[in-house]
Amino acid sequence: MVRYKSKMVERIHLPAREERERNLADAGYNVFNLDARDVFVDLLTDSGTGTMTxxxxxxxxxxxxxxxxxxxxxxxxxxxxxxxxxxxxxxxxxxxxxxxxxxxxxxxxxxxxxxxxxxxxxxxxxxxxxxxxxxxxxxxxxxxxxxxxxxxxxxxxxxxxxxxxxxxxxxxxxxxxxxxxxxxxxxxxxxxxxxxxxxxxxxxxxxxxxxxxxxxxxxxxxxxxxxxxxxxxxxxxxxxxxxxxxxxxxxxxxxxxxxxxxxxxxxxxxxxxxxxxxxxxxxxxxxxxxxxxxxxxxxxxxxxxVEPGYTEDRVGQVQALGEALAARGIPVFEPIGGHAVYLEANAFLPHLDREEFPGQSLVCELYREGGVRAVELGELAFPAADRPELVRMAVPRRTYHREHVEHVVDTVAAVHDRRDDVTGLEIVDEPEMAEIRHFTAELQPVE
Structure with missing residues (x-):
């Protein structure tokens, strides 16, 4: 197992809950449209977001x-x-x-x-x-x-x-x-x-x-x-x-x-x-x-x-996040993947139909609750596909520490505790190309 020490740090900020509420509405309930400075722990993707040596x-x-x-x-x-x-x-x-x-x-x-x-x-x-x-x-x-x-x-x-x-x-x-x-x-x-x-x-x-x-x-x-x-x-x-x-x-x-x-x-x-x-x-x-x-x-x-120890450490951090969530009763897809933990939105929010975008609803609630940004891989990203509603929490490489993981776990657990109150979403604007609509589509809460 490899270990790292920090040579540079970046200050991050958790906006107040009222501000997070406004940010979601302004973003059309699509977290791709959020400003990164308004995100506390960013698990939107592991692509290009890691820390170099x-x-x-x-x-x-x-x-x-x-x-x-x-x-x-x-x-x-x-x-x-x-x-x-x-x-x-x-x-x-x-x-x-x-x-x-x-x-x-x-x-x-x-x-x-x-x-x-x-x-x-x-x-x-x-x-x-x-x-x-x-x-x-x-x-x-x-x-x-x-x-x-x-x-x-x-x-x-x-x-x-x-x-x-x-x-x-x-x-x-x-x-x-x-x-x-x-x-x-x-x-x-x-x-x-x-x-x-x-x-x-x-x-x-x-x-x-x-x-x-x-x-x-x-x-x-x-x-x-x-x-x-x-x-x-x-x-x-x-x-x-x-x-x-x-x-x-x-x-x-x-x-x-x-x-x-x-x-x-x-x-x-x-x-x-x-x-x-x-x-x-x-x-x-x-x-x-x-x-x-x-x-x-x-x-x-x-x-x-491919150096000895790197992948063990990298995958190990993701596994630790998934295991901590499962221990709190959170429905996670198992076995846990290598770069991300995937939440089962269907099991998390069983009262929401697929047409109400339970995955995207869960993504919005994670940001609302704790400033955590994840991504939906369900009906919004893959319309009319025969696949489960998943929410991916992708962990950037060599970037976050134990306290960040603990904050994510506490955030997901808090949303799970009030899951019956989560409402669905509907699309109000989307691009012509369905394969990439989740990047820019705008939604609103279902009445």
């Missing part, structure tokens, strides 16, 4: 800001090769920029992308290409009571049924998201990764790993998959990624930085195609929309993510 800050200061041929890009290439095993790297400003580059290369109108579970931006990028996003989760993926170590797995059986019915020609890409963010942050086994890769090969599809939490997933493998009980996180990560034809990466998660991402592959043709798209959408191939200093910090972060 002194080694990363040193790399930041040494960053090479050359437009072309940057030394910082050479450091990133080396880190990707050593840690992840890929020769070619196409940088992007963040994960969704990398998704845009990769899926613009792989998908056309009328195509289908199969995934264990598409997350919101992935689903939106698939839709933006005129393609359909089809989820193939295992049966236990959305069952909090199921006893399974790898609820994030890809159901090869469901995928094969789809192909048998619709044909393989329409499926040019198979995606595996590790960990499975839309399925309560549950991990994917290496054995399942092999099976998914073999299936993709059978139907002549490109096999893509969404690897933004690859190190956390590898940690779960060492803990739960017997074949890897004596393996290191670094060795598991390298093997699991080796089954992919390409990976798409948000460096804001297991890259341990505040901005950045990339596509990586050993396929020369795909590399050339994505490199040209990267120039079009992101910038020259040796900076890809990032400052050189951010590229350098990400190169260090990738190496730190």
């Amino acid at each position: 002194d080694s990363q800050w040193a790399a930041l200061m040494r960053g090479d800001e050359a437009y072309a041929g940057s030394r910082s890009f050479e450091e990133l290439e080396s880190a990707v090769a050593d840690v992840m095993g890929f020769e070619h790297v196409v940088p992007a400003h963040q994960g969704r920029g990398a998704e845009n580059v990769l899926y613009s290369a792989l998908l056309d109108s009328g195509d289908v992308a199969l995934n264990n579970t598409h997350f919101d931006t992935t689903r939106a990028h698939v839709a933006n290409q005129g393609a359909d996003a089809v989820d193939c989760p295992v049966d236990e993926a959305h069952d909090p009571d199921a006893d399974a170590d790898f609820k994030g797995n890809f159901s090869v059986e469901k995928a094969r049924e789809y192909v048998d019915e619709h044909g393989a020609d329409s499926v040019p890409v198979v995606i595996l998201t590790i960990t499975n963010n839309s399925a309560a942050g549950q991990p994917v086994s290496v054995e399942n990764t092999r099976r998914a890769a073999n299936f993709a090969d059978e139907i002549d599809a490109t096999f893509v790993l969404d690897a933004c939490r690859f190190a956390e997933n590898a940690y779960f493998v060492t803990e739960r998959e017997d074949e890897y009980a004596d393996a290191t996180v670094a060795a598991v990560a390298r093997e699991q990624l080796s089954y992919a034809d390409a990976i798409v990466m948000s460096g804001k998660k297991d890259g341990l930085v505040n901005i950045g991402g990339f596509v990586a592959t050993d396929d020369d043709a795909l590399y050339e195609q994505t490199k040209q798209l990267g120039i079009l959408y992101e910038g020259f191939p040796t900076y890809g929309g990032m400052a050189g200093r951010d590229v350098a910090a990400m190169a260090v972060g990738l190496r730190e993510a």
Whole structure:
């Protein structure tokens, strides 16, 4: 277990309850619209919100800001090769920029992308290409009571049924998201990764790993998959990624930085195609929309993510939060995920129908009660989807301390004590693209 000491601190402020009430109303009961200064403990996302190490800050200061041929890009290439095993790297400003580059290369109108579970931006990028996003989760993926170590797995059986019915020609890409963010942050086994890769090969599809939490997933493998009980996180990560034809990466998660991402592959043709798209959408191939200093910090972060003890400490903090909530009688999705604790909004607020957005109602109550910001992953984020109403509390890496965790637990418990008084919400304004409506939609309490 690693330990850290603080070299810099930031003062945070808990607004008075009356002010929090006004902030919610002004934000249209959508916590994305809150000012960060009005949030006490921010668990909206773990993406780009973590704390960098002194080694990363040193790399930041040494960053090479050359437009072309940057030394910082050479450091990133080396880190990707050593840690992840890929020769070619196409940088992007963040994960969704990398998704845009990769899926613009792989998908056309009328195509289908199969995934264990598409997350919101992935689903939106698939839709933006005129393609359909089809989820193939295992049966236990959305069952909090199921006893399974790898609820994030890809159901090869469901995928094969789809192909048998619709044909393989329409499926040019198979995606595996590790960990499975839309399925309560549950991990994917290496054995399942092999099976998914073999299936993709059978139907002549490109096999893509969404690897933004690859190190956390590898940690779960060492803990739960017997074949890897004596393996290191670094060795598991390298093997699991080796089954992919390409990976798409948000460096804001297991890259341990505040901005950045990339596509990586050993396929020369795909590399050339994505490199040209990267120039079009992101910038020259040796900076890809990032400052050189951010590229350098990400190169260090990738190496730190697989160092002994890091993932144990990281996942351990999340587990401690989940276990503390469960001990207070709070319905949490189990097993607890690697980057977040997911509350079961259906069980928390059983008196609210799905059309009243129980997940979003719970999110608003957490802010109202204790200035805690979480995110809804239910009907608002995934309209008309067959999945449970979840509220994700994503823990930023190396940022919060024990007293913050205790405040979150007390806040959730206080809302749970008065849960019968929580009212539902209704949408009053939303964007045209349903896949991303939860970012900007405005709501109001149901009369």
